[in-house]
Amino acid sequence: MATNLNRQFGDIDIYLFDQLLRGRLAPGMRVVDAGCGAGRNLVYLLQAGYDVRASDHDPHAIDSVRALATALAPELPADNFRVESVEAMAWPDASAEVVLSNAVLHFARDDAQFEAMVERMWAVLTPGGLLFARLASTIGIEDQIRPLTGRRAVLPDGSERYLVDQAQLMELTARLRGSLLDPLKTTVVQDQRSMTTWVLRKGRAAPTLSR
Numbered sequence: 333m334a335t336n337l338n339r340q341f342g343d344i345d346i347y348l349f350d351q352l353l354r355g356r357l358a359p360g361m362r363v364v365d366a367g368c369g370a371g372r373n374l375v376y377l378l379q380a381g382y383d384v385r386a387s388d389h390d391p392h393a394i395d396s397v398r399a400l401a402t403a404l405a406p407e408l409p410a411d412n413f414r415v416e417s418v419e420a421m422a423w424p425d426a427s428a429e430v431v432l433s434n435a436v437l438h439f440a441r442d443d444a445q446f447e448a449m450v451e452r453m454w455a456v457l458t459p460g461g462l463l464f465a466r467l468a469s470t471i472g473i474e475d476q477i478r479p480l481t482g483r484r485a486v487l488p489d490g491s492e493r494y495l496v497d498q499a500q501l502m503e504l505t506a507r508l509r510g511s512l513l514d515p516l517k518t519t520v521v522q523d524q525r526s527m528t529t530w531v532l533r534k535g536r537a538a539p540t541l542s543r
Contacts, residue, residue, distance in 0.1 A: 342375025345434050347517070347529045348464060352376070356462055356513070357430055364428040366418045366453050367436030371397040378404040385428065389417045419448035425455045430462045435527075438468035440494040442482050447504075454508055459536045462513065468493040469501075469528040472520040489524040501530050509535045 341349065351357055359381035365374060368386035370393050377384050378401055386397050397413045416422060418436060431453045440446035457463060468487065470477055477495065478486040485495050498516055505512060510532035517529045 340376060340379065343372040344376060345373055345466060347466060348373055348432065348434065351462075351464060351531065357382070361429040362427065363430040363432065364421070364423055364453075364456055365432045365434075366421060366449075366456075367433060367439075368397055368413075369393050369434075371400045373432060373434055374400065375404065378408070384408060385412045385414075385423060387414050387416045387418065387421045387423075389415065391415050419445060419452050421452050421456060423456045426458045428456050428461060429458055430464065431457050433463070433465040433467070435466055435468075437465060438493040438495065442484070442494070446483075446494055446496075450504065450508075454510075454534065457534045459534055461534045463510070463530075463532045463534065465530040465532075466527055467530065468495055469518060469526050470495045470497045471516075471518040471526050471528055473523065473526045476523060487525045491525070493525075496528065501528070505530075505532060508532070511535065 357363070360383065362383040362385065363377055365384070365386040368374065368388045371386065374384055374386065374397065384401070384405065388394055394413050394415050398410055401408050401413060414422065418433070433453060437446060437449055440449060453463060473488065476488045480486065480492065483494050483496070484492060486492050501516060513531045513533050514529070518526055520526045
């Protein structure tokens with residue numbers, strides 16, 4: 333049974349799986365995985381008839397995703413999977429009904445790159461589209477991190493990340509004129525790191541992040 337589930341869903345993020353269970357992603361939707369890595373969240377989508385696109389700055393990751401797509405969704409063209417950074421994604425504006433960002437945004441160098449990544453993902457979304465993001469945060473471990481420069485800090489597990497907090501995500505949500513589909517949900521992993529899930533619906537007329 334476990335083998336069959338893994339064949340169907342791969343190593344999908346459990347919080348993205350929750351979005352599937354609630355019917356927020358439906359077969360046929362165009363989905364962009366921004367910073368896709370080796371495609372851990374794409375196994376089910378490729379098999380279930382989603383119109384999948386993916387971007388990652390790592391050529392080896394895109395090679396892996398193309399191989400996965402060839403096996404699971406050979407009808408999709410190779411150009412659906414591109415070597416490019418999130419902030420420079422070339423997908424047309426308002427072209428995707430869903431944009432995924434799983435464990436990517438916390439690799440931002442600084443505020444400027446973080447906001448550039450969010451702005452590009454938001455631009456790619458159609459009005460009414462869904463942004464699903466999982467990223468490292470300070471929530472619940474505020475006293476356990478070692479600040480560096482700006483929002484970059486060292487987590488208790490020793491990794492260095494760009495860390496958001498609740499106030500920043502709520503302010504960004506307001507500036508984008510997005511609406512939270514779920515309350516912010518944060519998991520603290522044995523006092524070593526904290527991961528927050530941020531799920532937004534894009535409004536019918538949304539601005540960029542430019543101040």
